[in-house]
Structure formats: C-alpha cells, structure tokens
Amino acid sequence: MKTSHRTLGTALAVLATAALTSCGSGSQSAADGSVTLSFLVDNSQATLDTAKALADSFMRANPTIKIDTETRPGGSEGDNIVKTRLSTGDMSDVFWYNSGSLLQALNPAQTMVDLTGDPVLAGVQKDFLPVVTQGGKVYGVPASTAMGGGILYNRRVYDKLGLQVPKTWAEFMANNDKVKAAGITPVISTFKDTWTSQLFVLGDYYNVQAAVPAFARDYTANKVKFATTPAARAGFDHLAEVHAKGLLNEGFGTATADQGMKMLIEGKGAHYPMLSAQLPPLVATMPQAATDVGFFGVPGSDPARNGATIWEPAALYVPKTTENLDAAKKFLAFVASPAAADAVSKAVQPAGPYRIQGAKLPDDAIQVAKDLQAYIDKGATAPALEFVSPVKGPSLEQITVAVGSGLTAPAEGAAQYDKDVEKQAKQLGLAGW
Structure with missing residues (x-):
C-alpha cells in the first residue's frame, strides 16, 4: 500500500484474502447461441463473494450466458495487471476496478466502451455517475455498496452515558470528556496499521467541501493547499488534539485495526475513526457488531451543515476489445438493478447503501449501513477527495501517524x-504544477 488515498480506497481489499478462483478461458460464443463472458475481479473476500452472487444470480436469469470469473491481486500489482491487459488488448469481457480518480490512469476514452446515454445506466443513481465519468463520458456501473469514512461509535456506551451523536467537533470533544470520566477510552487509534491513521483527515473532506466548495478543483490545479486552507488543515488539527488531551487508548502506536475493532465492539472504547467496511466481516464472530456499533461523519464546525464523507464503490467496466458486447451490457444492466442488490445482500452484509435506484438495504442490515443511508437520504454526503481529484501522495499515512502521536505539529x-x-501531480502532467 503505497499511496494514502489509494490505501483508504482499497481498505476493503485487505480485509481478507482468498484463494484464487478458476481462471476463465476468455470470451467465446457457442454454435447454440450461448455466450461465455470472462469477468476479472480482485481477490479480496468481499469482492469474490459479491462477484459470485452477481454472476450466479445473473446466470440463473440468463441461462444462455455463462460467466467465468478470473481473479487478480489487489493493490498496485493488480493495478498494473489491469493496465497491461487493457493496453495489450487482452482484457476480460467485463472487469471490476476502482471508480474515481484512479479511473483516469486507465485512459478510458481509448480502452473502454462508452456507456453515456445507454439503457445500461438507467438504474444507476445519478450522483454516482461523476465518479465513473472521464471527459464527459460515462464508463461504469456500481459494483457494490458505498462505505462511510468517519467515526464508528459504541451505541451502548452512548446509551449508558446519555450521549447524543455530535454535530460539531466541540460536541464530539465534550462527549469524549464524559467518556473519559466514565473510565472508557474515548478515541481508539491503531497506528500499527498505519493506514488507519488517516481517517480524521480523509474522512473530514465533507466539511472541507462544505466550507470551500471549489477545493478539489483548485487543489488539482495547485491553487490551494492543505496547510493554508483552515478547513482542510482541520483534520490534522483533530489528530493532534485527541492525542494532546490524552483521549487515546494505551499502546495506540502498536495496536492493530483488528484489535481496535474488537475494543470498540466490546465497549472498551467509545469512538474509532474508521471505514464502515470494517464491520461486516466481524458480524459472524461478534454478532453484536451489527447493532451495537453506529456511524457518524467527522463533525465540523457548523451544525447546520453536518454530513459525512463516503467512499464510492468500485465499478464494472467493459473494454473495447470485447467480442460479446451485447451480453456484457446485459450483465452490467443486471448489476445496476435492485434484483442484483438483493442477491448481493443475501451473500454479503452491506457496509453501506447501494448506489442503485430502488435498491434497499435488507431489514437486518448492520446499523452503520443504516446510519450512512440516512446521510445519503438527506443529501448530506460528499465523496472522499480521491474520487474528485487525482492529486495524492504516498506518505500521508506516515505523516498522520506522526501528527497523531504528538511527534509532528499539525x-x-x-x-x-x-x-x-x-511528485505525483507532476507525473500526471497536471496544469499548474
């Protein structure tokens, strides 16, 4: 994991690793009219389970179309495989890849089928489309659910202490004081897994956008900076403040994400800056995780503009080299339907809302997903910065560990x-750098 935003965007991909599934033999059409689609996905367990649910449900409804699933590694190795296969014309009929700024590196105008105006997109929520759009053209459909980046909190601790979900940072800190007085760790930090140190910064982007609506555009153009934009620097200030006030768990520098989640679920800590996607894999062994843990966005300064930062799901794309375009589009149209969402919900506990019109969370969805749905329903979300700007650096997680440990001033x-x-902005050839 070499880049800060990339790390957070792919946190799901390191929740677990699974054995490779059988590789497909490529697209092919049989004499009887049946078609086999090859489908490339990353090898994280959550992705494998979701892809299997989508493929199986689609094949039941479309018996003349078979889907052979191939896998690739996650992270930068997987990125390189996708880029290589696209550039050499060896890509599968359908492939699973990130949405947002990482899409730009795939040169979609030259490598992917343009879906702009296609009925395939009829079921996609309109506010998802910008993260699969390049140069005004739309290229993908959402492959899974959104996830929240903010504060996971123990609802039982809140009930016991009579606390309300905070809408400002001041209210959050006041809650922390009451939690500390009760002998419970207010804020869990797990800097052994360095990527987890970034949430106070990256999860605060909703507040940055609310205060400085043009930040992503101007940041990309090198017209604004984190250090000289108070709303953007606030995430670093927050990291420093919770450490300076002694709100962190003992041994936070060597604690792991798994230990942090266990501590939160058991009520030994009240708050954990984290991604909602960390919860679903734990429900099987700690069922109380489904109901005892809630989610709220990193609070800002204005209670009237309270909201949350979300990480948009990956998407499914079709390369221009496919020989089975009609079947591939039929699969994408299914993926972007409530029926597909229902199929996935039966196999994978949603970490957040679907980005498909008419798709609903199951009644037994985990609380964090319901909490995130409420933010989306009231229009109080913003995508993480990585979805609206390609500018990112490799060292954020090391920087935030140092700030959150009191070693570097915010x-x-x-x-x-x-x-x-x-360096990365210059490598991309962005104007203004």
Whole structure:
C-alpha cells in the first residue's frame, strides 16, 4: 500500500484474502447461441463473494450466458495487471476496478466502451455517475455498496452515558470528556496499521467541501493547499488534539485495526475513526457488531451543515476489445438493478447503501449501513477527495501517524503532505504544477 488515498480506497481489499478462483478461458460464443463472458475481479473476500452472487444470480436469469470469473491481486500489482491487459488488448469481457480518480490512469476514452446515454445506466443513481465519468463520458456501473469514512461509535456506551451523536467537533470533544470520566477510552487509534491513521483527515473532506466548495478543483490545479486552507488543515488539527488531551487508548502506536475493532465492539472504547467496511466481516464472530456499533461523519464546525464523507464503490467496466458486447451490457444492466442488490445482500452484509435506484438495504442490515443511508437520504454526503481529484501522495499515512502521536505539529504535517503530493501531480502532467 503505497499511496494514502489509494490505501483508504482499497481498505476493503485487505480485509481478507482468498484463494484464487478458476481462471476463465476468455470470451467465446457457442454454435447454440450461448455466450461465455470472462469477468476479472480482485481477490479480496468481499469482492469474490459479491462477484459470485452477481454472476450466479445473473446466470440463473440468463441461462444462455455463462460467466467465468478470473481473479487478480489487489493493490498496485493488480493495478498494473489491469493496465497491461487493457493496453495489450487482452482484457476480460467485463472487469471490476476502482471508480474515481484512479479511473483516469486507465485512459478510458481509448480502452473502454462508452456507456453515456445507454439503457445500461438507467438504474444507476445519478450522483454516482461523476465518479465513473472521464471527459464527459460515462464508463461504469456500481459494483457494490458505498462505505462511510468517519467515526464508528459504541451505541451502548452512548446509551449508558446519555450521549447524543455530535454535530460539531466541540460536541464530539465534550462527549469524549464524559467518556473519559466514565473510565472508557474515548478515541481508539491503531497506528500499527498505519493506514488507519488517516481517517480524521480523509474522512473530514465533507466539511472541507462544505466550507470551500471549489477545493478539489483548485487543489488539482495547485491553487490551494492543505496547510493554508483552515478547513482542510482541520483534520490534522483533530489528530493532534485527541492525542494532546490524552483521549487515546494505551499502546495506540502498536495496536492493530483488528484489535481496535474488537475494543470498540466490546465497549472498551467509545469512538474509532474508521471505514464502515470494517464491520461486516466481524458480524459472524461478534454478532453484536451489527447493532451495537453506529456511524457518524467527522463533525465540523457548523451544525447546520453536518454530513459525512463516503467512499464510492468500485465499478464494472467493459473494454473495447470485447467480442460479446451485447451480453456484457446485459450483465452490467443486471448489476445496476435492485434484483442484483438483493442477491448481493443475501451473500454479503452491506457496509453501506447501494448506489442503485430502488435498491434497499435488507431489514437486518448492520446499523452503520443504516446510519450512512440516512446521510445519503438527506443529501448530506460528499465523496472522499480521491474520487474528485487525482492529486495524492504516498506518505500521508506516515505523516498522520506522526501528527497523531504528538511527534509532528499539525501545521507542519499538513505542509509535509502538500510537499508529498507534488511528485505525483507532476507525473500526471497536471496544469499548474
């Protein structure tokens, strides 16, 4: 995991690793009119389970179309495989890949089928479309659910102490004081897994956008910086403040994400800045995780503009090299339907809302997914910065560990990250750098 935003965007892909499924033999059409689609996905357990549910349900409804699933590694190795196969014309009929700024690196105008205006998109929520759009053209449909990046909290602790979900940072800190007075760890940090240190910064982007609506555009153009934009620097300030006030768990520097989640679920800690996707895999062994843990966005300064940052799901795309375009489009249209969402919900506990019109969370959805749905329903969400700007640097997680450990001042940490992104921005050839 080499880049900060990439790490958070792919946190789902490291929740678990599964054995490779059988590789497909490529697209083919039989004399009887049947078609075999090859389908490339990453090998995280959540992706494998979701892909299997989608393929199986689709094949039951479309017996003349078979789907052979292939797998690839996650992370940068998987990125390189996708890029290579697209550039050499060896890509599967349908493939699963990130939405957002990472899509730009795949040169979709040259490599992917343009779905703009196609009926395939009829079921896709309109506010998802920008993260699968390049140059005004739409290329994908949502492959799974959105996830929240913010504060996971123990609802039983809140009930016991009579606390309300905070809508401002001041209210959040007041809650932390009451939690600490009760002998419970207020804020869980797990810096052994360095990627987990980034949530106070990356999960705060909703508040950045609310305060500075043009931040992503101007940041991409090198016109604004984290260190000189108070709303953007606030995430670094938050990291420093919870450490300075002694709100963290003992041994936070060597604690792991798994230990942090266990601590939260058991009520030994009240808050954990984290992605909602961490919850579903734990429900089987700790069923109380489904109901005892809730979610709220990182609070900002204005209670009237309270909201949450979300990580949009990956998407399914079709390469221009497919020989089975009609069948591939039929599969994508199914994936972007409530029937597909229902099939996935039976196999994988949703970590957040679907981005499909008419798709509903199951009645037994985990509480964090329901909480995130409420933010989406009231229009109080913003995509994480990685979905609206390609500018990111490789060292954010090391910088946030240092700031969150009291080793680096927040202003200095923000300035370090501004410097960190320069090389990558120049490599992309972005104007203004």
